[in-house]
Amino acid sequence: MNFNGYTTDGFFDEMFLDGSDPRPGGRLLKERIESLQEGDLLRRQKAAEVALLNMGITFNVYGDEDAEEKIFPFDIIPRIIEAREWEPIERGLAQRIRALNAFLHDIYNDQNIIRDGVVPEDLILSCAAYRPQCAGLKPPLGIWCHITGTDLVRAGDGQYYVLEDNLRCPSGVSYVIENRQILKRTFPHVFRASRVRPVDDYPIRLLETLQCLAPHAESPTVVVLTPGVFNSAYFEHAFLAQQMGIELVEGSDLFVQDGVVFMRTTDGPQRVDVIYRRIDDDFIDPHAFRSDSALGVPGLMDAHRAGRVALANAPGTGVADDKVIYAYVPEIIRYYLDQDAILPNVETFLCWRKEDLSYVLANIAKLVVKPANESGGYGMLVGPHATKAECEDFAQRIKANPRNYIAQPTLALSRAPVIVGDGFEGRHVDLRPFILLGEETHILPGGLTRVALKKGSLVVNSSQGGGSKDTWVLDETPDASLTFRGGVDPADVLPEGDEAEGDH
């Protein structure tokens, strides 16, 4: 297969400048792909899919009862980010997370940012994810958002923008690590020659981040708390627990006695010091939050408040990824760090503002409208792709509850080539890097590249038919003179496909 006839259609393409002229970082890959024997690439794609299915790397879609599990679609052509592109992203994310963490600590304690008039108080109090139960809380090291997944997009000018922050229980990092395992088998030579920054140490970094939250305990007991096997991200919960070598617990495995959290073991109760919880705030403690929750642990919040157990992320972090608060993040960064935001926001119209509302209603067919407190691509409107009736319906919803809606211009998201049939076509992508905030800040090089597999679609969420790609962050920007083993190389006699198939 080759890239002859591949077109960028005027979009910013992650691999090509335009036509079939690759960017420096994508050149080795293009050469390698085009040197493969006919059918070999498709064979590798197929092998990758079989590997994912056998590994049970699947997810459940809410509201789809027949298909209880699906593989998260995976395209084997990696998305490549050159070193010079990654550097500002890394700095920008570190800056953003530090500011958001300071914001969380402030609004649940002193509320200086409200007093100083930077963010209106009623906006915070009206956040669906604001938790008055967290007021006055001082979590270990003052850290609230230990694990963040920030969604970035790249527009037609090649500039990266922050699309949204995810500070609750962001998922997807297990796919990053598993995708990498598969890609290493799929393109071993290109991988080695390209000098890709590794992602495999993420579980170790995560464990270190969690362990530092229990400074008193000699060797703290850290667990992952999952809602159970029916959760759409269960695979990831189990994967992370396994990779960290710690217990994966469900709510019913834990109990609180005398303000201390224990897990039920075959050897009697064992104290738990740190919980990486993958259950939403609402469900973690029926005493503190929703009383009908059967997933949580009664009394957990009290133990957290008393400093006897650390929760990561701390409850209440959702207020900082509310899509209305999002619009204030550049101000928030300036307020706490006295710096300009390195990574810009997407221009955002807040429907609770009168002038923004009338603009949104007048231009709804051009805009993307999102509810302030939803994730997973649910409940949003992509104006240019919607019917007139859908737009009108949305306008009614916005008018009924303006606080709950924001709108953004429809971005010409960047594209990357994916295998379609027996050729390549460009599809829109985004990027979710993962940031760990502990005694040190660690940013996973790359992150999850999600790709909208439907032609022309701008929605990349896995629940909406999106897939993923491996993301290669190159250690340095490749030298333009470097070529990938031009001519006949003995190594080419043994096709890479042997490695792709030998391992499962």
Next chain:
Amino acid sequence: MLSRVANSIFWMARYVERAENVARFIDVNLHLMLDLDIESASQWRPLVHTTGDEEAFIERYGEDWSQDAVLRFLVFDTTNPNSIVSCVRAARENARAVRQSISSEMWELANRFHLMMRHAGGGDRLVENPHDFLTEIKMASHLFVGLTETTMSHNEAWNWARMGRLIERAEKTSRIVDVKYYFVLPNVEYVGMPYDNLHWAALLKSATAYEMYRKRYRRIAPEWVAEFLILDRDFPRSVRHCLVKAEESLRAISGSPPGAYLNTAELRLGRLRSDFEFARINDVISGGLHEFLDDAQSRINKVGDAIFDTFIAARPIEPDAVPDVEPDVSDNDNSTHSGASTI
């Protein structure tokens, strides 16, 4: 380890073993049918009895004891919780719930085993080439046991898996001996005939015991077959062997010192194991083989109950780590802590 995890590992191993045993029973029966010219129903009904699901069968298929109906019920019927497809699914769901505690290889195999059963859903392969299909099922189970041995540390989780597997196997071997003895053999016209030999050989084969049996005994005699499958010390599917090894795992889990027991589960299993260790086949047969096996099965179930009560069921927090052993009224046991009582 977490009680829930221990429970899931225990059942994961049990379900894999159960699926394998059902496949064994069917495979041997199919072979036997080729050699015997008798009415099908009289051969297939005992098989359903072996898995203990006669009532459920009749509910769904009435009195249709044809090969077709029985195979569908035992292999692919998702409404039968003991069918192979259900067992594999349950094993896989348990494996999924403890994915972080077992090796990736084990999880992947459990998952592939499940996918294989699901893709075979129509049952065409079973009709066309039953032996190959059943062999594949048995091999998947063997592979699972092999992976358990070689990819998992031999720690507490491994002991839970082994205990689950062996308790299931002890129960299934005792059942198949019991059923064969009482359903097939009393046919007077068969006794002493070549058919009789075929039946005993089939029984041995269902436990892959035929070759090992021949190495120990020169000819096939009912009491020796029973002895081999129930009381042999070394054969890995004999009931005694399973009980001895299951007890080893149980004691490793409790951490009991030699000569002492710490809980009701150990007490019950220890007594049962000792009864098998010191039993003689002539006494067993003169006392009634069926009675002996029936009693053994209900005692195996009670061991399972005691394991659950001791390790799995939610226990209140206690000041010291040593759990009290509840006086066991039903067995009139009066167990105490280590040292105070010995076996």
